[in-house]
Amino acid sequence: MKKFIEEFKAFALKGNMINLAVGMIIGSAFTSIVNSLVNDIFMPILSIFTGKIDFSNLFIALDGNKYPTLEAAKEVTSTINYGSFITQTINFLLMALVVFLAVKAMGRLERLGRRPEEPKASAQKACPYCCTMIPAEAVRCPNCTSRLDKEVNIEQERKTTDALS
The missing domain is CATH 1.10.1200.120 (Large-conductance mechanosensitive channel, MscL; domain 1)
Structure with a gap:
């Protein structure tokens, strides 16, 4: 009980x-x-x-x-x-x-x-190499496999890719 x-x-x-x-x-x-x-x-x-x-x-x-x-x-x-x-x-x-x-x-x-809401950041971004839309958090493009880290210099990566080709 x-x-x-x-x-x-x-x-x-x-x-x-x-x-x-x-x-x-x-x-x-x-x-x-x-x-x-x-x-x-x-x-x-x-x-x-x-x-x-x-x-x-x-x-x-x-x-x-x-x-x-x-x-x-x-x-x-x-x-x-x-x-x-x-x-x-x-x-x-x-x-x-x-x-x-x-x-x-x-x-x-x-x-x-309520305060007006600030626009939310897009959930996608364009790959700077192949221009396809990919998730905003991606660090490597699933299409062209390029590294998307902010620290990596895009020009340096292109040179490395061209040298390997």
Whole structure:
């Protein structure tokens, strides 16, 4: 049992678990903010364009009768609450839009805070003898087998190569 508790402690206190817990807490707080944005700001504006339709009161009573409200219908029969589904779909789409815009804004802020990156050196260079592209770290050309050390004088190497020919 002691080993099990130690393993659980090691698992629960890993950095990834703590990060996940913090993310979940922030996510739930962000969800309530976005829900308020949708329900208190966007839905009233949307109701102006839809003729003040209350989506939460759109339903189909399964007994075929008409009821003035969803609550009245639920007291008597089962209902298909498609208005609630429409509301939740709009909530999801607006939440996805808000999260997208927030992530995009955070990325823009992050790019503003960074220094511009210096261009990286090329991973290849040209062999001064045969002009083929070779890895930048190469000390000998794989094509013409010439030595590419910086200390070696190119002219001296050419003379040596010509004398051997």
